Every structure is written in C-alpha cells, then in structure tokens.
Amino acid sequence: MGNERKKHPSPSFLSQHCAGLQNSANSGSPAGINSEVSEKSQSLINSFYSEFGISLDGYSRLQQAVYWADPDRSITNVSMSTSPAHTTFIIENLKESYQTGEELFVTVHANDFDNKSKSYGGDFFQAKLFWSKTKASVFGEVVDLLNGSYSVRFLLPWVGEAQVAVRLIHSSEAVQVLKRHRDTDSDRVYFHGYYEGPGPNKTRLSEAVMCNVKWDKNGLEHMGTGDCCCEYKDPRTEETWRCQRPKSMPCSALVYHSMGGYRNRLTNKEKNIIKIVHSHGNETIDVAEKCHPGLHTPVPAGFYLNDVWTSFVCSTQHFTTQTTTECLKDKHIYMMGDSTIRQWFEFFVKAVPSKINRSALKQMNLHVQYQAGPLLAVDVKNNIDLHWRAHGVPLRSQKSAVANLHYISNEIDGLAGGPHMVIMFNMGPHFTTYPLDFYTHRVLRIRKAILALLQRAPDTTVIIKTVNTVGTKLCRKLDLEDIFGSDWYSLQLDRILRWAFQDVGVYILDVWQMTACHYSEENIHPGPVIIKNEIDILLSFICPVYI
Template structure:
C-alpha cells in the first residue's frame, strides 16, 4: 500500500474512526435492502413538556422493502429537530447499534414547538456499492490534458489525451512507457497523461475534466436510485413543546484554535446560527470590513470555499476584485480594499480538479503555497479539501492532507500568530461520483489529522446538513447559510 504520509499509529486511529458496519452477507435483491418507506422512528419516553437544554432520544428501526426489520447496521441516516415557523434547525447525532436499530440524539436548544425528522441518505447496501467503487474504480472520473504545438511541417496542432493522478489503485494504462509523467519534487506527487501521438511530453499546456464512466451494475444503480435513497422516513409525529430554562447550553468561551466540535455544534433560529463551539457573533457590513482591516486573507481549496471569497467581495463595497485574467473557477482570484488595506485571495488546491479547460500553470499544490508564505499576525489562511478527492483511494487523500499539515506546522512554527482556519465538508450530492458519504469519510480524515495542530476547525457539515434550504441537494449552499459560515470565520479572526 502506498504510504499515506501519516504515522502507523495515526493511520490505525483514522481507520478505526472510518470503520463503517454493513451487511453480513451478500445482498442481491433490492427488496432486501433498507426501505425508506418501511423504516420508521419513535421518540423515546415522550414527555408532554421539555426544557431548553434537555436531551431528546429517538429510536430508528431499519426495515427492508417487505417490512422485515434489518438485523445489521451500516445505513446512513441523518436526523434533525426543526421548526419551519421559527426557521430553526439543529443537527442530531445518529448512533449505529449494528443490529438494524439506531439512536438519534438531540439537544433541544430553543423555546417553542418543534418536530423530529429522519432521512435515509443511503442504505447499508448502497454504502457497500460506494465503498467498492472507491476502492476499485478510481478512474470513473477522468481528466483531459491538452498538448499544443506544431508538427515538423509547421502545422498548429492540439492533441487531447486522458490524464489522472499516479497512485496505487489508479491505473491510467497497463502498458510500459505509455505516459508522460509530471513529478513535483516538493510534494512527491506525480500527474500523468497518455503520451500524445505527435507532440512531446513538454507540450502539455492545459487541463480539464474529461468525463465519467458508469461501471455500476443494474442492481447497484437501483440501490442508488432516488426512489431508494435520500428520502425522509415516516415516524413519530409528536410535537415537542420546549419551555425556557435558566440553564445555559454549551461552553461559550472566546474563539481560539484547538477547540473541539461538539454535537450539536450549534443551531439555527430565525435563520441565524448560534455556535456551541465558542462565542461567535454576527457581523454587519462595517464590522466585517473592520475585522478584515490590515489583513491578507488567503482562501484555498474548492468551489465551496470560493463561495466565501465571493460573499466577502459582495459584502464589502470598498473591496474590489482585480482582473487577473485567470480561469474564474480555478483562480487565482484577488480583491483589494485600499481604504482598509485588505488583500483577499483565492486559488484552487491544485490537481486533481474538475473544471473547464485551464492552463496547467494555474494549478499549485496547496502545501507548496503555504510553504512559500511568510505568515504573521496579519495573515489568515483558510482552506478546504474534499469534493475533488472523493473518487480516489483514502491513502491518496491522507497523503495530501499530511502534506498540508506538514506545511501548516512549519508555518505556525516560524510565524505562530498566523491564523489557520479549516472549513470542513459540505453535505450535498448523493450519486456514485459525488456522494457526501464519501465527503464525510474524507472530512473525518482531515479532522483527525489536524486535531492537535492548533488550527481553527470551522464545522459546516452540521450547518449544511440540518438547514432546510438545500435546493436540489447541491453542494453549493444558499447565501443564508454562507452568511452564517462567514460570521463564524470572522469570529475566529476577530474574537473580541
């Protein structure tokens, strides 16, 4: 196995965290998989009255399409308590008892009337399909490389070939000398492309997404069909009445690095997120500009964190985007506010990246970028890593995370006042190429790798999971959610 870049002790711990139960035998009929129509839940020991801060438990019973209770675990359920009238939501922790039953645990954080909702994201049988294709089918998402040059006769030519990462379990070709390889000495990473028939390897100019390959069987496609997944299940319809309490919920200390993420990490009320991680507050337009004043903010990663760049540019009128003539989705992007001395930057985390045709020179590995930063009290680094890595072996993602961790540790050693903020994964798509079950597993690796490094972990998994405004289950969430994420980001940057 390729070295994941972590110590054996760390990797063993991560493997334990990632463990996911499932069927104890081969299931070949959809009728034997978990049914959202037949599965149900009941509130445990229902009371007529609860108080703010009380714990609420619900038991989920998974059943197949014939109504028979399941006797093994591994289903991917998500749960929340909510009130549509109050625009209030709180995430619930789901514990798998590995026998077909699950416990959903909630903290009741606001006064009023609310309900419980449980959703089956994937059956345990569908999770097995996701595992299988991640481990054996990494090239089901592939990329293109564009070689540009001239023939010996002087004719301009563009040759497009397939490209991908070079890693154990990712096979671009079984033939020897098939490929052009592009090795980055600092990271040890290699990108590879099929050799073009006419042009040399050094003629590679651009990169883009290539496409997808569906190697799923008919049975597997059924398990991942919308009829069988991402459905709300029927259950206890009791309204929960919660009265005010003198008790306080959570620890509201000043926002600082290294704080753990509780469950729940906070809650929405009137579409405003109250954090249980630390004493986050809500920023007006002028307060946002004041917080960012005299700072250089470097945002790196995928499009979900690019949304933060876009939000800040729209929020601060004096922050003007510069035209760097780059491909927008990838960057680099830059906005400046001369009045407040703000420099705001965005760029992608580097290859692999699903995008339109983009110059190869635009892709910088994130760890290299961090290595080249001076850092200091006026420097803020914000990054995310997730959606573009989900089809590859876990060891590849772990290695990429280890590179970034090494760079961050070195940066904080030479410039300890630098603020480093990690945005966790969004919930979103549910298909074989982009299921957020994949994203959740990568997110757990990221959190475990950075849990003792002294960075801020900004949890958006719970925020995006429980909010009602999910659109078409898009990984890119609504402005109301982004605003609440930005408020926590600014609270980390400006805790006073």
C-alpha cells in the same frame, strides 16, 4: 414539546437520493483503509510515521474515524436491502413538553423490503430537528448500534415547536457499492490534458488526451503501462499526474487541464433508488468561551433560529458591512480549495461595497479561468488583499492553465505567515472518487506544511473549512448517480480531515452540520443565508474580540 404524533409514527418520505444497491454484499468490495493491519496497512503506517510523524495509535484512530459496518450476509436480491417504507423510528420516553437544553432520543429500526428486521448496521442516516416557521434547526447525532437499530440524539436549544426528520441516505448494501467503486473505479471521473506546440510553417499543433491521478490499484491501470503515458511528479508532494502520451508532441508540451467526463459503471441492480424517512417531534444554551484555535467541535455544533446560527463551539459575533471591513483591515487572506470556499471570496467582494470616504474590496481581472483561479481582490485604503485559488489536480473545471494549478501544501510552504496573515483551505468533492489513502496522503502533506508554518510564524491564523453536505440537487442536475459524489463519500473525507488536524492548534469551521441541518434543500453550493452564517463564524475566528 407539544408533539402531535403518536409514539410509533408511520414514516413518510421527504425526498429521494441518488444511490445504488449491491447485487451481492462484499463481492469485490475492497478492505481499503478499513482493513485489519495487513501488509499494505503496515506499509501505510510506516509511510505515515516516517513522512508525517503519525504513530500506530494515530493510525488506529484514523481507522476508527472512517470505520463503517458491513453486511453480515450475502445480498442475493435487492429486497434484502434496507427499505425506507418499512423502516420506522420511535421517540423514546415522549413527554408533553421539554425544557431548553434537554436531550431528545429517537430509536430507528431498519427493516428490509420483505419487512424483516435487519440484524446488522451500516445504513447511512442523517437526522435533524427543525421548525420551518421560526427557521430553526439543529443537527442530530446518529449512533449505529450494529444490530439493525440506530440511536439518534438531539439537543433542544430553542423554545417552541420542532419536527424530527430522519433520512435514510444509503442502505448498508448501497454503502458497499460506494466503497467498491471508490477504491477500484477511480477513473469514472476523468480529465483532459491539452498539449500545444509549434508546427510546420508557423502553424500551432494541438492535441487533447485523457489524464488522471496515478495511484496504485485505483482503477486507472488500464490507461496502459510502460511507455503509454507522460507522468508529472511534483518534487515536493511526490504526487504524480499522468496523461496518455500525445502522438505528435513531447510530454513537456502540456499546457491546459480540464474536466473530461463521467463513466457510470453501475449495474442495473446497483442503480435501484433508495428513499428517505420522516416523522414529527418538539423545543438555548449560552456559550461564553472566546474563540481560539484548537477548540473541539461538539455535536451539535450549534443551531439555527430565525436563520441565525448560534455556535456551541465559542462565542461568535454577527458582523455588519462596517465591522467586516474593520475585522479584515491590514489582513492578507489566502483561500485555497474548491468552489465552496470560493463562495467565501465572492461573499467578501460583494459584502464590502464602496462607500463615501471608504475604499472597497475590488476584484482584479487576472485573465484566468475562473474555476481554477487565482483570483484576487484588494482594498488599498484598508490594506486588505484577498486571494483564492483551486487546490490543484484532480480538479473538475473548465479548460485551465496547468501552471495555475498549485498543490495547497506547496502554496503554504511559500508563505511567510505572521499576525497579519490568514490562511484557510478545504478539500472535498473533487476527491470523492479516489481511495481514502490517496486523500489521506494529500491531507497529511498539508498538515506537515501547516506545522512548519506555525513553527516559523506561530501567530498565523489558520482556518480549515470542513466538507459540505452535497444533497441530491447536483446529481439530479448532472443526471448522475451518487457513485460520483455521495454524502457518504464526503462524510468519510470530513472525518479524515478532522482526524489530521485535531491536535494541530488551528481553527476548524464545521460546515457539515450547518449544511446538513438547515431546512432548505441541501446543495453543494449553499444559499446566501448559510454562507452569511459561515462568514460570521469565520470572522469571529479572525477577530475573536468584538470590534
């Protein structure tokens, strides 16, 4: 592997992440969904079983999926938290060279700012093996040993040199801050509802008020009680959207929705920034299995080489403009979710251009707010119609018609399915500020809708896009702390999504690893290279036999 570093390298720092430190561990930190089976947990279990058929064992697997270790001491000073400057790692049993397919193990030792070894886990590390010259990278699996040390496993899938990067995203103390704000401070992101109606002398009345999800004990109760608000309960999902009652109009006059703003309630200590660690290390596996629903996603799920992703999940293909059109021919494609799956819609519109004697995907102007949709593109000659729409509230968007904001489960209930229909969805960044049980209920309702769809039309193709890593670019752009969109939040949502659909018989397209390990700076909206590789996998799911 030609490693040029010593076995005990001194860490250097790649970048900074927006993160907070807690002034005292566990003070006010909620048990949330990770708690022992309390009265609230038992109520959740009963609800999951009666509504969604989730057993006690299934609920236990969910708890295991989102479990995260807590500090075992009170944190009275910032210096007691994990220090990237004093945290080191070593490459175990370092050799001069390796064979492709071998594994490389790295051990990380976390120390605090006083350079004292930490005795408990809970730090959030991300790791990758990469080499920029060949545009190669692969995701590393981090295992918390719960004693202040962490084991990282890398598969060595390409021939050549490689570099190890281990990044401290959040200390275990910062994770406690994220937990507390997620479960008790959900209105740190708020929304506006716009009421409109006829006024005197043919005038038009308009009033904007604050709105948010109604969910028990999620930090929204100070909006008021009693007759404070207008509540909009969806009869099928049974979720409730709540807005402050307008002064001059009835609740039925709600017409538009938009993002409101951000409230940052972090203390000064919580706003301390944590840095990341980096060091150097170094060196394919053929996958013959045809793509089919229900496949397990390994770690790593694949690797980049020359900016092309090779999947370890199943035998994927690389599609040209022509084969993309042929794959999508006679397909009715429904995409639902956020702007990261909208990138797929945009890719197809651009990737299937008009050519002589061929039609093209042409986007229709439906005169809607672009961030909410619905969006539609059609190719009449090849009988392709491509749809995208947002996943419904909560949605951080510009002013959009409320009537266009549909819940994903309701949309799926309204589709007949069949061999010519492809349904894909995702849910992630817009849910990071809410408690896990709220997100879990939303996901389970979609699961219920998917199961019903596959029962009536088992030959429907269903694809779930996992959650992207966010990185730091978005929080820097908005001048925000990670308290609004940390990768740790996204990881928890990603685990719930995988748990809910692991036994349903659908395709799961893992973009978490693809966005986390690429050599480029992480971005909530990945660049064209990553999107093209995601599309190749997507098309391999839709057309598993090469055209």
